[in-house]
Amino acid sequence: xxxxxxxxxxxxxxxxxxxxxSKFFKETVSNGNIIYLVADWTNYDPKITEELEKYKRGGVPxxxxxxxxxKNPRILPAILSKQIFN
Numbered sequence: 001x002x003x004x005x006x007x008x009x010x011x012x013x014x015x016x017x018x019x020x021x022s023k024f025f026k027e028t029v030s031n032g033n034i035i036y037l038v039a040d041w042t043n044y045d046p047k048i049t050e051e052l053e054k055y056k057r058g059g060v061p062x063x064x065x066x067x068x069x070x071k072n073p074r075i076l077p078a079i080l081s082k083q084i085f086n
Contacts, residue, residue: 001034002073004052004062007042011078012061019080028085 003020005012019025020036029036041048041060052062055075063076076084 001066002037002039002062002064004039004041004048004057004060004064006040006060009060015061015063015080019082019084022082024082025085034085 003012005016025034028034039045039048039051041052052059055062055064061078063078063080064073065076066073
């Protein structure tokens, strides 16, 4: 999973508080069930901009989730809930 985020993104911060900092998500990552990467776009990194454009996004948040053995990611909604990972 890749979390495209930025410090100034309010939606990103809510998702971090509700989902990414939750005990459930942290346990899922620590158990190896999800590989979790963060792409921090706070300073408008051009490589991250390129990836956002690849998925036809002009900004953050963008959440890409690959199921095991899947080549193409699922684009998750901008507002997340813990249930999305069940």
